[in-house]
Amino acid sequence: MTYYTFEIVVEKESEDMGYLAYSPTLPGCFSNGKTIEEAKRNIREAIQQHLQSLLAHHQPVPQNEKLVHVEELTVAVP
Numbered sequence: 001m002t003y004y005t006f007e008i009v010v011e012k013e014s015e016d017m018g019y020l021a022y023s024p025t026l027p028g029c030f031s032n033g034k035t036i037e038e039a040k041r042n043i044r045e046a047i048q049q050h051l052q053s054l055l056a057h058h059q060p061v062p063q064n065e066k067l068v069h070v071e072e073l074t075v076a077v078p
Contacts, residue, residue, distance in 0.1 A: 004061055006047060009070070010039050025062050026050055 006023040013020050013032065021043035022030035031046040033039035054061055 004051060004063065008040070008043050008047075010036055010043075021046075023047060025064070 006025050008021055008023050010019050010021045018032050018034050019036050019039040020030065020032050021039040023043070026047065029043075029046055029050040031039065031042035033042045051061055
């Protein structure tokens with residue numbers, strides 16, 4: 001078994017009650033869910049299927065092509 005690591009982003013969807021999940025390293029690979037945990041489970045499955053397709057077509061699996069750093073920043077405005 002081969003293991004791959006991907007950054008994922010989970011965002012609140014603006015037009016409904018759910019969450020969007022995607023990996024910046026895998027453009028076009030995304031999923032969603034009603035909760036953050038559901039979105040995380042669903043993006044894991046989407047990534048697994050995406051990788052299976054890449055490997056079946058003898059295409060490289062991108063790794064660390066886009067490093068993502070996300071943090072919360074508080075600023076004061078007078």
